[in-house]
Amino acid sequence: MSLVSPQPIDAGAVLAWYDRHARDLPWRISPAARSAGVMPDPYRVWLSEVMLQQTTVAAVKTYFIRFTTLWPSVFDLATAPLDAVLREWAGLGYYARARNLHACARAVVEQHGGVFPQSAAALASLPGIGAYTSAAIAAICFDERVAVLDGNLDRVLARYFALSVPVREAKDGLRAALQVNVPNRSGDFAQAMMDLGATICAPRVASCLICPLHSGCRASQQGEPLAYPIKPVKAARPVRRGHAFVMTDAGGDVYLQTRPGKGLLAGMTEVPTSDWTGEANDPAYPVATEWRHRGQVIHIFTHFRLELEVWSAVVAPESFDEGWWSPPGALKGEALPTLFRKVLAQAGFD
DNA sequence: AAAGCGGGGAG
DNA sequence: CTCCCAGCTTT
Numbered sequence: 001m002s003l004v005s006p007q008p009i010d011a012g013a014v015l016a017w018y019d020r021h022a023r024d025l026p027w028r029i030s031p032a033a034r035s036a037g038v039m040p041d042p043y044r045v046w047l048s049e050v051m052l053q054q055t056t057v058a059a060v061k062t063y064f065i066r067f068t069t070l071w072p073s074v075f076d077l078a079t080a081p082l083d084a085v086l087r088e089w090a091g092l093g094y095y096a097r098a099r100n101l102h103a104c105a106r107a108v109v110e111q112h113g114g115v116f117p118q119s120a121a122a123l124a125s126l127p128g129i130g131a132y133t134s135a136a137i138a139a140i141c142f143d144e145r146v147a148v149l150d151g152n153l154d155r156v157l158a159r160y161f162a163l164s165v166p167v168r169e170a171k172d173g174l175r176a177a178l179q180v181n182v183p184n185r186s187g188d189f190a191q192a193m194m195d196l197g198a199t200i201c202a203p204r205v206a207s208c209l210i211c212p213l214h215s216g217c218r219a220s221q222q223g224e225p226l227a228y229p230i231k232p233v234k235a236a237r238p239v240r241r242g243h244a245f246v247m248t249d250a251g252g253d254v255y256l257q258t259r260p261g262k263g264l265l266a267g268m269t270e271v272p273t274s275d276w277t278g279e280a281n282d283p284a285y286p287v288a289t290e291w292r293h294r295g296q297v298i299h300i301f302t303h304f305r306l307e308l309e310v311w312s313a314v315v316a317p318e319s320f321d322e323g324w325w326s327p328p329g330a331l332k333g334e335a336l337p338t339l340f341r342k343v344l345a346q347a348g349f350d
Numbered sequence: 351a352a353a354g355c356g357g358g359g360a361g
Numbered sequence: 362c363t364c365c366c367a368g369c370t371t372t
Binding site for chain 2: 054055056058059091092093094095096097168203204205263264265266299300301302303337338339
Binding site for chain 3: 048049050051052053054055056057059060094096097100127128129131133136148150151152153155190191194197198203204231234
């Protein structure tokens with residue numbers, strides 16, 4: 001017995017709703033323009049999709065405009081130094097995306113003549129493009145009739161089918177159930193379903209009375225749309241503790257260095273810190289001098305909570321040669337993740 | 351199959 | 362505070 005009942009999806013109703021209520025987004029071709037023959041630029045769609053991985057539309061907008069202004073084409077991005085891409089990505093999170101973005105731009109230019117492949121299967125072989133992103137680009141740019149399954153669709157379909165297990169355990173079944181319902185306007189359909197999930201069938205609010213899928217929705221029929229999707233048991237978030245050291249030279253420049261190329265915040269810029277452990281420990285200062293305690297920074301990562309004690313001191317620069325000294329006015333342009341911007345702010349560098 | 355990987359906004 | 366967002370890669 002399948003976990004997903006073969007309840008048909010009224011794609012026509014979804015598209016009719018989308019024609020009236022589509023969100024206006026910087027990377028999107030409106031359904032009216034699309035109907036008039038305007039096609040999306042695969043470069044812009046790809047860039048937006050990568051930025052939108054596990055990231056809200058609101059957070060992406062300014063980054064998208066900044067990136068497309070600096071680098072209007074895949075050729076421009078492929079030619080840009082990786083350092084510049086990381087600096088512009090700083091604050092958006094999941095920094096492996098920026099490295100893969102750059103690698104993907106170079107692959108498209110060097111292996112495909114600057115033209116994005118037009119099938120989901122071919123797109124999926126590129127760096128940073130997985131099952132969702134390949135399907136989204138193929139549908140939105142080329143109207144490939146492929147199932148586009150993101151977090152919104154997980155929720156919408158889990159409710160529509162009243163899925164009795166966590167989505168994780170039925171992903172293939174959901175995809176198959178969606179696939180057989182994908183219409184000719186597959187790009188608009190994909191975006192319509194995502195808009196539906198973002199506005200009507202939202203995580204904490206289900207506005208079933210105005211939903212185009214209301215009549216076929218099992219969860220709505222049961223009167224408990226918010227009971228789905230079934231939540232998997234969540235792991236506790238451990239606490240790690242450590243110390244951060246903000247050092248300035250006599251001229252007031254701040255000592256920065258580059259993080260390791262693998263792991264958390266890989267390749268991004270930081271100030272020196274101790275190890276982050278489960279236990280509070282005494283600060284192992286980088287150099288013996290008069291350190292001033294500037295308070296604490298708390299930062300939440302996906303899988304742990306970090307509490308850093310912030311220390312500052314004026315030091316002799318000769319002892320530090322792995323990194324560089326950055327004038328306070330230049331900090332804004334450094335590839336500093338949010339954690340270290342918090343640390344610097346705590347030490348008085350705004 | 352599970353873990354690792356950021357950050358922010360909504361409620 | 363918790364939840365979760367237009368997920369991908371590595372182990």
